[in-house]
Amino acid sequence: MTQHSTGTSITFDRATKTYPGAAVPALDALDLEVEAGELVCLVGPSGGGKTTALQLVNRLVDLTSGDIRIGDRSITDQSAIALRRTIGYAIQQSGLFPHYTVADNIATVPVVLGWDKARIRTRTAELLELVGLSPVETWLPRYPAQLSGGQQQRVGIARALAADPPVMLMDEPFGALDPITRVAVQDEFLAIHRAVGKTTLFVTHDIDEAIKMADRIAILKPGGKLAQFDTPANVLSDPADDFVAEFLGAERGLKRLALTTVGEIVTAGTTGAKAATTDGARPSTTGWPDVEATMTLREALSVVSAARADGAIVHSDGSRLGEVSLHDLIAPPAAGEDREGVRA
């Protein structure tokens, strides 16, 4: 967490973009502050301006009015080319260069920045390790066509991190992956994000992905207006308006359960089942299914429902951690609060 200081804040100051010939702005006076080290997801329906907002930051799209600052420096203070070389950029389909090997792809920005070869080699190897592609020697000489979608996306992330930029922009980076690969890459990226602490602006159309990844979620509505900017827990428990409530969908309550793991509520000692155990009046756990401590309440609830049981037994690394009752699962004490505490 201390490494979060390597990031730099991104501030949108009434950032507005109206495309030529368009009657209404794609992004309308967006005020948003992404704190140093924070991961903010931009979500919303198509036409909400989320990709526009992202591309304004690295000047792939030019501001109509307003300003964007990285740290305390306006993005217009330097040339677009120089600015972009200080910002990590990862996109859907990875955007890897098909004619470059993995090594050359990752080295793209270091090469244009004029790093020496030894430094580039060291950095490339380090990044491949970081994104879980090891032993690095087997991956360096491959071409993107020789990688799976998930592996390409990992290389795309490594490439975005190559020159150690303080800020990362990610445009639906996992949008093209199959669900299983997507979950794996999401988990890896979260681990990397926690380790390297880059300030990250992450565009996704998938609200579940945003809930899982984001420290805070910015929901944009058609016309490019910011509907709500808050933590996933707060957005889910207290949508700002009907648009946000509708966007989150009827499963909003269930989604909220995905913010907490069973391990968290068991170790926090807030489960009724555990309390009952200490009283000695242990309820019958016969027929309760086993769940892993790393499962979310939502997943555990699914397991319990499938087993037609009243609760589940929680395991961690093979040892029994405790029990959670059905009631614990559906009415957890302040879901997501724990995570908030960690972030702050």
Add this chain to the structure above:
Amino acid sequence: MSDFAPAGDPVIPDYGQASDCVINNGAFCTDWFLSQWSTVFWPPLVSHIVMVAIAVSIGFVIAFGAGLLAYRKKWLAGPIGMAATFLYTLPPLALFQLLVPFTGLSLLTVEIALVCFTLIIIFQAVLVGLSGVPDDVRRAATGMGLDRNQLLFKVELPLALPSIISGLRIATVLTVSIATIAAFVVDDGLGSPIIKAVSSPFNTQFVGAGALAVLLAFALDGLLVLLGRVLTPWTKARS
């Protein structure tokens, strides 16, 4: 040496001991072909290669430049394409006729005509290749801070190479073929022994020269395929 054959009946060139094949004007007489190789076939083959090399090289430079220009300034693609297509549709012999008053019965006349026929093929190949670069690749490259020239030389041109090479292959094979007609203008290239043998008509000479033109086309095509493999190793990479 090669202007031995007046029109009319088959005239058997008298080079001393003629074989049965030569006397009967067989379809292809290997002995005669080999004995005449250094005088009848080799010099036209060399001049043919030179003619083709010059035409394709100049055509490539012009069409490549035009392709880049049309890629940067999209509105130019239409007019340039139309002009190049017009040149391509001209019958080669008519084009020679048109040029001779200005450039004479010279290699220059031939080269101008040959270059005209390569332009649309290479131009299209360059334009298609550059336009075929995936958008996400271009966006990623721009987003990472590559400037315009870096984008062109590091990303767009390499990715356009397969298309450019295939355009060069077609242009080369076509030029090898059309260059035989150059013999109407200059006494050069493989067309020269063919035309002379057609009027004689002595089979081995035009069959041999024609076969050489075909083989030359295959050989140059093969060389370009090899060049393409060397320059685009990623296209062969499979997991």
